[in-house]
Amino acid sequence: MLMRNSRTTEYGIDPLFLERWSPRAFTGEPIPEAQLFTLFEAARWAPSSYNAQPWRFLYARRDTADWPRFLGLLNAFNQSWAKNAAALIILVSKATLLPSGSDKEVPSHTHSLDAGAAWGYLALQATRLGWAAHGMAGFDVPRAAEELGVPSDHRVEAAIAIGKPTDKSVLPEALRAREQPSGRRALAEIVREGGFRPMR
Numbered sequence: 001m002l003m004r005n006s007r008t009t010e011y012g013i014d015p016l017f018l019e020r021w022s023p024r025a026f027t028g029e030p031i032p033e034a035q036l037f038t039l040f041e042a043a044r045w046a047p048s049s050y051n052a053q054p055w056r057f058l059y060a061r062r063d064t065a066d067w068p069r070f071l072g073l074l075n076a077f078n079q080s081w082a083k084n085a086a087a088l089i090i091l092v093s094k095a096t097l098l099p100s101g102s103d104k105e106v107p108s109h110t111h112s113l114d115a116g117a118a119w120g121y122l123a124l125q126a127t128r129l130g131w132a133a134h135g136m137a138g139f140d141v142p143r144a145a146e147e148l149g150v151p152s153d154h155r156v157e158a159a160i161a162i163g164k165p166t167d168k169s170v171l172p173e174a175l176r177a178r179e180q181p182s183g184r185r186a187l188a189e190i191v192r193e194g195g196f197r198p199m200r
């Protein structure tokens with residue numbers, strides 16, 4: 001069952017886009033492996049340059065041996081709420097690709113973009129299943145690369161907390177006030193016909 005919220009749009013879109021948001025109040029409920037893999041499955045179907053699929057998902061589920069290591073990569077602020085998440089993911093992208101018909105890897109211009117698309121798919125699928133996916137830049141990137149054995153031709157992109165959303169009353173006061181779906185810039189601010197400097 002999808003929760004409705006107060007977000008409004010300038011044009012009609014699928015409600016799923018508005019229902020996905022980034023809560024911090026989680027129940028602490030563990031996620032069944034099959035549900036987590038349903039999120040990775042959705043991510044797998046994102047488009048990518050040359051269909052190179054450069055996204056890599058490193059994860060730990062709560063109450064497992066890997067959990068403390070992943071939680072320990074987050075900064076103190078993110079740990080304060082993500083400790084109640086069900087899974088933590090470090091999203092990595094492979095920075096080179098093999099063009100079709102070639103036997104030599106070349107730098108990919110779009111590896112981060114492609115991984116971002118996959119993260120978006122994962123987040124929407126999480127919403128659809130009653131989970132929430134919350135992206136995080138607040139973590140120790142070099143330590144994540146080191147501790148998780150990320151190869152040098154890969155880029156550590158972001159951390160993601162997956163959790164079962166719950167009432168904001170579980171959060172400390174300061175976070176409670178921020179626990180609501182955010183708005184967006186107007187379309188006129190982010191879309192230009194004909195380029196930044198249109199021809200006159």
Ligand SMILES: Cc1cc2nc3c(=O)[nH]c(=O)nc-3n(C[C@H](O)[C@H](O)[C@H](O)COP(=O)(O)O)c2cc1C
Binds near residue numbers: 020136180
């Ligand atoms: C790549 C990325 C990094 C983020 N980093 C953090 C973070 O470190 N801590 C946090 O609490 N939220 C973080 N966020 C959540 C954003 O603040 C949030 O997505 C944004 O305000 C839009 O709100 P919404 O996702 O609820 O629509 C991050 C989101 C993304 C996509």
